[in-house]
Amino acid sequence: MTPHRILVVGAGFTGAVIARELADAGMRVDILEQREHAGGNAFDFVNEHGIRVHRYGPHLFHTSNMQVVEWLSRFTEWLPYRHRVKALLSDGRFVTLPVNAETAAIVGLENVIDVFFRPYTRKMWGMELEQVDPSITSRVPIREDLNEFYFPDDKFQAIPKYGYSALFNRMLDHERIRVQLNAPFQPGMEREYDHCFNSMPIDEFFGYTLGDLPYRSIRFHNVTLPLPQALPVATVNFTHDGPYTRVTEWKHLPGHGYPPWHTTLTIEEPCDYRANNNERYYPVKDRGGLNRDLYRRYAAMASETMTFVGRCGLYAYLDMHQAVSHAIAAASKFVARCDAGSTMR
Ligand SMILES: Cc1cc2nc3c(=O)[nH]c(=O)nc-3n(C[C@H](O)[C@H](O)[C@H](O)COP(=O)(O)OP(=O)(O)OC[C@H]3O[C@@H](n4cnc5c(N)ncnc54)[C@H](O)[C@@H]3O)c2cc1C
Structure with missing residues (x-):
């Protein structure tokens, strides 16, 4: 039996790729994004001088994973670029x-x-x-x-021809995907859905009961x-x-x-x-591994119908190609489990 209602929290690379994969597999996906735009930290815009700026710092796409390149190339052309x-x-x-x-x-x-x-x-x-x-x-x-x-x-180094935001617009343009912007996740929302893929900070989801994960x-x-x-x-x-x-x-x-x-x-x-207004960019890897231990204790609290994903859900620094590759893997695993009939509540 295939679940048809999926909640995705966060419209960055992780959430958007999962949403697209599941929609392509026939599921209905609602995405909640607390910011005013999709794209997560890869969001870009053209300023008043006609110069494209990446709002959250320079994002250079580089990978040797050609499966990821092929997957993204459905939604963008590329301009070759080698960063110096x-x-x-x-x-x-x-x-x-x-x-x-x-x-x-x-x-x-x-x-x-x-x-x-x-x-x-x-x-x-x-x-x-x-x-x-x-x-x-x-x-x-x-x-x-x-x-x-x-x-x-890295074998492939390039920038999306019309920018990252255009790539996201095309990726999310699907009849079974609904994106809500300015829409922070509220506790309990997941109960309306068969499964939730959650890229919000895991400690925030659990109300910081075990303490804060530093970023x-x-x-x-x-x-x-x-x-x-x-x-x-x-x-x-x-x-x-x-x-x-x-x-x-x-x-x-x-x-x-x-x-x-x-x-x-x-x-x-x-x-x-x-x-900086709780803007979390880099998980802090301390020498003793205490932060990782705290993350594991939070991860152990997740229910069967909630999959934590992405940079803040996994508390791991992921380059874009890694976020895409993890997201494709998480979605494929879920579709396979659904096909085997084991995920409906
Ligand atoms: C400064 C900087 C530079 C980088 N440069 C590169 C680079 O050059 N090359 C590269 O490959 N990678 C780079 N990265 C990494 C890249 O940004 C990540 O790979 C990518 O953002 C991961 O996507 P994500 O979806 O996991 O997380 P994010 O992009 O962070 O997306 C998560 C989304 O979830 C939303 N969200 C969070 N909480 C909630 C909530 N409670 N309710 C609703 N929505 C919520 C957030 O607003 C966000 O849009 C860089 C990262 C930073 C910070």
Whole structure:
């Protein structure tokens, strides 16, 4: 027996992909989204100068998972783009990040940790390098060649031709999907449905009964300058001790507009999520794993008719391709269980 009424909480990549998969399988899906727009943190818009800006920071699509690329390509064409990042040194020079042979030669291999990792960790995580989980810092390798690309190995690197918001509009345009914006989940709503896929923060769902799961957030400061272009590459990281981590100039991304007299930049200032209107971006991986343990205790409280998904439902940092791949897997598993007749209450 196939359940026909599904509730999805959150219209980010996770919720939207699940909704589309289940609608394609014949189910009726209601999506609740508390923000005024779909797209989650990948949401973008074109500003008054004709420049496309990603409201929640630069989103670069990169993957070697060609199944994900094929799946998304039903809803978008792509513009090839390989991201480059420079770090601004205290003497005004720009060097390539992640650290390559040239950067190491300029800065000195023995100084790499103190110049790049230590101040960045303090700003980004609000912790000393020794306090964060080693997996976070090991994600940024030191290269021995002169490669300048930020994602040197991923087979597919591109930006949706008409932006992420257009991709979402097409993905959610389905007769069996209903999207409600400005609609935060309220306790008990799930009882009207056969199953709920929930990408809201799991601790919020359970009323914080076991305590808060910590997150880092970012305040985004947008500035438009009367200049054709300001930076040598799309993103420049700061190595100083000030509060800002990096700046992105949108014009460098293909299809993001190129007005002759103006350029828009976004500067990022990390902070605790409670200092930024509860905007949760990065789950905090502490060295002792206490946050992960707390997450597991919340996850164990979920009922059979509720599947927690996505960045805040799983309390895991997911790149977009990983969010899409997890979502396809969660939806497929659910459809298979329904076909086997085991999910109706
Ligand atoms: C600053 C930043 C930069 C990033 N850059 C990249 C990048 O370059 N490349 C890359 O691959 N990935 C990047 N990511 C990761 C990317 O944003 C995630 O992969 C993606 O957002 C995950 O989608 P999601 O649906 O799981 O979560 P989200 O996008 O967060 O979507 C969850 C949705 O649920 C909604 N919601 C939450 N609570 C409720 C509630 N109670 N009721 C109703 N709705 C609710 C939220 O409003 C949100 O829209 C970046 C993330 C950040 C924060």
